[in-house]
Amino acid sequence: MTAGAIAITLGICLLCFAWLQRDRLQISRKNNSPSRNFRPRQAHLERKLLKLLGNNRRTAHRLIQQSRLRYPDKSADWHWEKAIYDLERDRWR
Template sequence: MLVSATHVLTFILGLLAIAVVVCILVGIYFYHIVKKQPRRSSKQFQQRSRFQKNERQQQSQNWFMSSKAKHLERELLSLLRGDQKTLQRLLSYSQEHNRNKSIEWHLEKVKYDLERDRGAL
C-alpha cells in the first residue's frame, strides 16, 4: 500500500489547519480571561511598584547586614520563637512608617516595641 505525495501533503495541511484553529481558540480563551480581570488604576500600580521597591531594598539591606544587625535579628527571632514571616512583616511595617532609617534602627525599634507590648519594659 503506497501512499502518494498528495495524500501526505493533504494530511500535513490538515494537521496545520487544526493547529492554527487550536492556537486561535487558546488566544480567544486567554483574551477573555484577561478581559475579565479588573484593571488597576495608576494609583494601585504605583503602590504595588513602591511595595516591590521596598521589598527589593529590604532584601539588599539584609544581604549587607552588620554584625550588630545580625545580632539584633537573632534576638528578635528568639523573641518571636523563630517566626521569620512575622519578623519580616514587622520590619516591613516599620520601614514603611519610618523611611530613611538604617536596618539596625528598624531592628531596634521592632525589638523595643515587642518588649514594650509584652510588658518586659
C-alpha cells in the same frame, strides 16, 4: 458625568494608585526572611527579634517592612531595634 463614568474613572484611579504602590508593599515570595540588603549590620539584632517571635521569619519580615514604610530615612539597624523595642514594650505592659 454619569454615575457609570464616575465609577470607571474612580476604578482607573484606584488601579493606578495600587500600581504605583506595589514596590513599597512588595514582600519577597521566594524567601520569607528579610532581603539580604536590609539585614542588620549587627547579627545579634536579627537573632534577638527572631527569638522574640519564636523564629517566625515571616512576622519579622512584616514588622521590618512596616517600619521601613513608616520611617524610610532610618538605618537597617534602627528598624530592627525598633521592632525589638516595640515587641518588648507591648509584652510587658
